[in-house]
Amino acid sequence: MRTRWLAVVRTPLGAAALLLMVSMVTLAVLAPVIWGDRAVQVDTDAIHHGPSAAHLLGTDGLGRDILARVLVATRTSLGLATLAVAIAVGLGTLIGTAPSVLPRRLGRLITGAVNIAVAFPALLLALFFAVVFGVGTQGAVLGIGLAGAPSFARLTQTLSASVDGLDFVAAARVAGVSRFRILRRHLLPNIAEPLVVNATVGAGAALLAFAGLSFLGIGVQAPSYDWGRLLGEGVNRIYSNPAGALGPAVAVMFAGLAFNLLGETTAAVVGGRARTRPASAPGFAAAAVEEATGGGHTDGSAALENDVILHTDDLHVSFPAAKEWVTPVRGVSLTIRAGEAVGIVGESGSGKSLTALAASRLIEEPGVINAARLDFCGIPLLTTPERETRRLLGRSLAMVFQDPMKSFNPTMRVGRQLAETAVEHQDLDRRSALARAIDRLHAVRVPAPARRARQYPHEFSGGMLQRAMIGMGLMNTPRLIVADEPTTALDVTVQRQVLRLLADVRAETDAAILLISHDIAVISQMCDRVLVMYAGRIVEDLPVAELRTARHPYTRALLDVVPGLDADRTSPLGVIPGRPPEPSQFPTGCAFADRCRFATAACREEDPLLRPSDSQVDGDHRVACWHPVDGDRLLAQQSFVPIEAMKAGEIGG
Amino acid sequence: MASLVVDPSTPSAAGRVLDSPWLSFTLRRGARFLVSMWVLVTAAFLMMHLVPGDPVRAALGIDAPADLVASRREALGLNDPLLTQYVDYLRNLLSGDLGISMGSGEPVGTMVVERLGSTVQLALLAFVVAGAIAVPLGVAMAVATRAGRRRGVELVFATSSMLAAAIPEFLLAVGLVYVFAVNLAWFPVAGAATLSSFVLPVLALAVGPTAILARIARVEMLAVLQDDYIRTARAKRLPARRIYLRHALPNALTATLTLGGLMLTTMVAGTVLVENIFAWPGLGSRIVQSITAKDYPVVQAIILIYGGLVLLVNLLVDITLALLDPRSTIREA
Numbered sequence: 001m002r003t004r005w006l007a008v009v010r011t012p013l014g015a016a017a018l019l020l021m022v023s024m025v026t027l028a029v030l031a032p033v034i035w036g037d038r039a040v041q042v043d044t045d046a047i048h049h050g051p052s053a054a055h056l057l058g059t060d061g062l063g064r065d066i067l068a069r070v071l072v073a074t075r076t077s078l079g080l081a082t083l084a085v086a087i088a089v090g091l092g093t094l095i096g097t098a099p100s101v102l103p104r105r106l107g108r109l110i111t112g113a114v115n116i117a118v119a120f121p122a123l124l125l126a127l128f129f130a131v132v133f134g135v136g137t138q139g140a141v142l143g144i145g146l147a148g149a150p151s152f153a154r155l156t157q158t159l160s161a162s163v164d165g166l167d168f169v170a171a172a173r174v175a176g177v178s179r180f181r182i183l184r185r186h187l188l189p190n191i192a193e194p195l196v197v198n199a200t201v202g203a204g205a206a207l208l209a210f211a212g213l214s215f216l217g218i219g220v221q222a223p224s225y226d227w228g229r230l231l232g233e234g235v236n237r238i239y240s241n242p243a244g245a246l247g248p249a250v251a252v253m254f255a256g257l258a259f260n261l262l263g264e265t266t267a268a269v270v271g272g273r274a275r276t277r278p279a280s281a282p283g284f285a286a287a288a289v290e291e292a293t294g295g296g297h298t299d300g301s302a303a304l305e306n307d308v309i310l311h312t313d314d315l316h317v318s319f320p321a322a323k324e325w326v327t328p329v330r331g332v333s334l335t336i337r338a339g340e341a342v343g344i345v346g347e348s349g350s351g352k353s354l355t356a357l358a359a360s361r362l363i364e365e366p367g368v369i370n371a372a373r374l375d376f377c378g379i380p381l382l383t384t385p386e387r388e389t390r391r392l393l394g395r396s397l398a399m400v401f402q403d404p405m406k407s408f409n410p411t412m413r414v415g416r417q418l419a420e421t422a423v424e425h426q427d428l429d430r431r432s433a434l435a436r437a438i439d440r441l442h443a444v445r446v447p448a449p450a451r452r453a454r455q456y457p458h459e460f461s462g463g464m465l466q467r468a469m470i471g472m473g474l475m476n477t478p479r480l481i482v483a484d485e486p487t488t489a490l491d492v493t494v495q496r497q498v499l500r501l502l503a504d505v506r507a508e509t510d511a512a513i514l515l516i517s518h519d520i521a522v523i524s525q526m527c528d529r530v531l532v533m534y535a536g537r538i539v540e541d542l543p544v545a546e547l548r549t550a551r552h553p554y555t556r557a558l559l560d561v562v563p564g565l566d567a568d569r570t571s572p573l574g575v576i577p578g579r580p581p582e583p584s585q586f587p588t589g590c591a592f593a594d595r596c597r598f599a600t601a602a603c604r605e606e607d608p609l610l611r612p613s614d615s616q617v618d619g620d621h622r623v624a625c626w627h628p629v630d631g632d633r634l635l636a637q638q639s640f641v642p643i644e645a646m647k648a649g650e651i652g653g
Numbered sequence: 654m655a656s657l658v659v660d661p662s663t664p665s666a667a668g669r670v671l672d673s674p675w676l677s678f679t680l681r682r683g684a685r686f687l688v689s690m691w692v693l694v695t696a697a698f699l700m701m702h703l704v705p706g707d708p709v710r711a712a713l714g715i716d717a718p719a720d721l722v723a724s725r726r727e728a729l730g731l732n733d734p735l736l737t738q739y740v741d742y743l744r745n746l747l748s749g750d751l752g753i754s755m756g757s758g759e760p761v762g763t764m765v766v767e768r769l770g771s772t773v774q775l776a777l778l779a780f781v782v783a784g785a786i787a788v789p790l791g792v793a794m795a796v797a798t799r800a801g802r803r804r805g806v807e808l809v810f811a812t813s814s815m816l817a818a819a820i821p822e823f824l825l826a827v828g829l830v831y832v833f834a835v836n837l838a839w840f841p842v843a844g845a846a847t848l849s850s851f852v853l854p855v856l857a858l859a860v861g862p863t864a865i866l867a868r869i870a871r872v873e874m875l876a877v878l879q880d881d882y883i884r885t886a887r888a889k890r891l892p893a894r895r896i897y898l899r900h901a902l903p904n905a906l907t908a909t910l911t912l913g914g915l916m917l918t919t920m921v922a923g924t925v926l927v928e929n930i931f932a933w934p935g936l937g938s939r940i941v942q943s944i945t946a947k948d949y950p951v952v953q954a955i956i957l958i959y960g961g962l963v964l965l966v967n968l969l970v971d972i973t974l975a976l977l978d979p980r981s982t983i984r985e986a
Contacts, residue, residue: 116688121963123925124959231823231827421890
């Protein structure tokens with residue numbers, strides 16, 4: 001905490017706040033001692049004088065020096081504001097915590113009263129209470145204090161409600177700790193920090209409110225005076241002596257600013273905010289882009305067969321982090337052909353979703369994509385201007401995201417959300433686009449599609465929304481559907497429907513599918529080919545049919561942890577020991593080495609390249625490993641599920 | 654025969670309205686409004702009785718003859734039992750009778766109604782100005798500074814909006830009077846006679862809320878731009894305009910509107926100070942005169958009107974919010 005304070009004070013804002021506050025408090029202490037006499041000294045020869053060397057801000061109706069009065073009034077103004085905010089915080093905390101101690105019904109009554117009171121602006125409440133308590137200093141202090149109480153009560157309620165839900169409070173309650181003790185020991189200490197921040201800001205507001213009331217003549221009464229009262233007197237004579245009004249106005253403003261800045265600073269300390277970012281783009285980026293734009297590019301695409309839908313070569317995705325750039329995807333090369341279903345599998349953090357987003361050009365700044373090539377339907381996406389690729393991608397690339405509940409706009413009807421893509425990319429008018437949307441909803445088996453199209457996403461179930469999301473992709477004629485964990489957020493029975501729908505769509509439209517999943521069983525049901533990703537790289541690329549002979553130790557580990565129907569239910573579920581490395585801490589050499597039981601010193605020195613597996617003749621099985629596993633040798637001692645059994649069991653039903 | 658079969662997928666229009674979560678939400682909110690109104694009326698009624706000393710004596714002054722005070726007390730019904738007074742007060746309110754002024758003996762109703770118009774005009778105009786500037790400004794700032802872009806612009810915006818938000822309306826009003834009325838003499842310093850006399854009071858009221866609202870709009874818009882459905886919209890390759898205005902803005906507006914409503918209620922209160930600086934012939938200058946003159950029936954009536962306005966604004970904000978974001982009707986239930 002102390003170091004955080006020091007850090008904040010060193011920022012310009014924090015230093016300014018502290019300086020302002022210290023000088024205000026010093027003035028409040030010293031000014032009445034130094035200028036107290038001068039401030040009340042009546043001079044009948046100098047009534048209503050303008051600014052002069054003797055009276056920098058002029059004199060008032062009794063010839064008293066206005067500057068001296070402004071300085072002396074610091075004590076009254078700050079003191080009364082502090083007093084008022086103390087009343088507000090004290091009363092507010094009392095009211096706010098009362099519901100957690102009092103009987104339930106009484107507590108609800110108090111909560112209701114606070115809810116009503118908090119709707120009224122503080123100034124109105126202050127006016128009301130100032131009238132009730134009588135016009136004058138006392139009435140104003142009580143008025144502003146009481147007016148501030150509801151918002152502090154609300155704050156305390158909200159804060160204690162959130163603390164109340166925490167485990168240790170629940171534990172204390174179960175343990176039979178009394179409600180008062182819970183309040184004192186657990187609730188109050190935990191809400192103290194935000195309360196202090198708000199009290200500081202509240203003191204500023206109280207100061208301004210007080211100045212306002214006194215200015216109106218409802219606060220401090222003569223012969224006492226505060227800044228508000230001086231301001232009121234000054235404004236009456238603003239034409240003859242503007243300085244007399246501006247002096248107190250500036251004082252109020254500085255004091256208000258001091259409290260506000262102090263509040264911000266305190267909030268920064270409590271919240272512990274800090275921001276830094278790296279200076280420039282990653283070093284390899286320039287080289288990679290150069291490579292992409294410079295040579296080989298046009299020649300390369302000519303060599304590709306025209307049934308290639310997506311082709312990436314050496315794809316990198318980088319993000320700026322605290323000090324340097326991190327690159328969670330580093331050198332992914334893949335090719336997807338028309339009608340093909342390719343799966344990417346890996347643990348979370350392996351870079352599989354980022355690979356899919358990058359391939360679809362959906363990585364936003366500050367993220368950076370670099371690749372030797374990134375072609376979609378033969379168009380180089382990285383070098384073609386976005387406005388030229390927009391229609392192509394809009395028509396031919398469909399996305400299905402993980403959480404359908406969050407991936408639909410909650411404020412738009414589902415039908416409109418489907419229709420707008422046809423309006424945009426097929427130049428349909430809204431009516432026929434909506435008709436097509438209803439037709440597509442029907443195609444993805446949403447019942448009563450015409451009615452459903454008029455509904456909002458929250459009226460749909462998750463599975464139905466995910467089907468609608470697929471329908472959204474079918475508004476046009478997709479060549480590729482990228483499905484990023486499309487069933488993870490859904491429950492198991494619905495998962496199968498969605499997967500089957502994707503398979504049907506593929507069969508009917510000949511669209512290629514790129515399926516991202518952490519579940520190798522799902523991929524083996526759906527796809528022709530599997531790409532296994534680990535730490536931002538593809539470590540193995542093989543046909544699903546050959547999963548049985550997978551050679552990378554990581555792929556084998558993934559297969560091993562899939563429980564089969566005949567798995568021994570008394571033994572614990574299999575896990576891969578250890579955790580994948582963070583993108584900021586990718587090691588040199590093979591990233592899997594630390595978790596691999598075949599790893600040798602060589603593995604930690606150089607990263608293995610993705611190369612055709614030497615046991616293969618036709619070359620469609622690639623692996624990046626120094627010590628690839630001999631599949632047949634291991635089969636005997638491993639207990640992974642036979643893929644054929646999985647396929648038959650899952651998707652057939 | 655087929656026409657007799659009711660298709661469950663297309664309910665009758667009436668059925669749809671009755672089932673609408675929006676309607677039941679509006680009814681619940683209406684009920685809450687009435688309860689709050691009742692609390693407000695009761696508080697206003699009690700105010701007269703909580704005032705220290707005899708309110709009539711206080712209003713007429715210590716020199717007033719005892720029989721005048723007694724007859725005024727009688728006329729105001731202050732000698733009746735409290736409950737009778739309360740019932741009478743409620744009954745009079747319902748028939749639009751706000752009582753009579755202690756000072757002049759005029760009916761409070763006519764006195765107050767003619768001033769209500771100029772106050773509402775002032776507050777609404779300031780609110781419209783604030784909203785018209787703040788929302789586009791905040792949204793543009795969010796788009797320009799999203800994901801850490803243009804740090805310099807962000808810093809300038811953050812600093813200037815914080816300063817503008819920290820200046821209270823009455824200090825700003827004094828500053829505006831000094832610069833534009835006293836020094837430059839561009840605008841009149843007092844009254845509501847001409848169109849140009851609106852400029853300074855509206856500015857004084859609108860600047861702070863504009864700054865706060867623009868900050869909120871920016872933060873809300875930034876948060877919305879992080880949401881998954883914005884990625885969906887980008888995946889549909891919609892033009893940037895449509896993504897920002899059609900997909901992001903309505904979602905960002907819901908929170909902005911909630912706080913904007915709050916701004917409007919504080920603006921209603923802010924008129925009290927601003928009216929007194931610019932001698933604006935509204936409720937604000939009247940309530941201060943009446944408080945100083947201890948004319949409690951007038952104070953009571955104006956407090957009631959201010960409170961009622963605030964509650965009405967809150968109700969309207971909630972209903973509009975439910976129209977904008979259908980989920981808010983469920984969240985509340």
